[in-house]
Amino acid sequence: MAGQLKSSNISNLSVLQSPVISNGSYICLILSKRPSSGCIFKKVKSFGLTSQVMLNFHRAVIESVLVFSITVWFGSITQKETLRLNRVVKTASRIIGRDLPSVEILYQQRLLGRATLISQDSSHPAHDLFEPLPSSRRLRSTKTRTNRFSTSVFPLAVQARSKQK
Incomplete structure (x- = not known):
């Protein structure tokens, strides 16, 4: 079909409302960027910022990507994918030094x-x-x-x- 994008052609963390892109491929797209998000937090922490500033950074960058259209796709994902998404949150929580809400919350x-x-x-x-x-x-x-x-x-x-x- 002309005019539709396949999920393999997407190289950033945006979600396109297309029937070709499934919930699973969006989650794989988020999780493929997971190591780089840990590196971002380590780099931000190396600047000596307070945990409140890092928490604001997490909410503005990482959490906004995780919860973008979450009401649409979260109900139909598998438990394995939920655990993988929560692993991203736990990694950020350890680096920031504060408890963060899980993906389910x-x-x-x-x-x-x-x-x-x-x-x-x-x-x-x-x-x-x-x-x-x-x-x-x-x-x-x-x-x-x-x-x-x-x-x-x-x-x-x-x-x-x-x-x-």
Whole structure:
């Protein structure tokens, strides 16, 4: 197909919204840059910066790459890929000298934030998916037939929002 990029042609850490690039290839793309991110932290630490400055650097550079569109792809990745992503966070945590939130915690925070925004915006196309049950304590779950849809953004967001209430 003309006009589409294969994941092997991408040389930086950006994500393109293309059906050719799968979740697994994005994670491999992130993890292929992992050794260089450790070197970046060691170089930044060699300047004698405080741990707060290094934490800000981590949030601005590394964490922003890890959580870019995390609500879309995290629900369908394997446990092995989750462990590999958490290894990146642990490496940065050791170098900085502070505890950093795991990828799962970052995902839950982003997912709840996205679900809250959608449920409050009546003009959003997915607003109707956040329908409360008659008891109004929980939200009605979306019926899914395939595992692929049950691990997609909206069913997981409805479940997370129901647990929050």
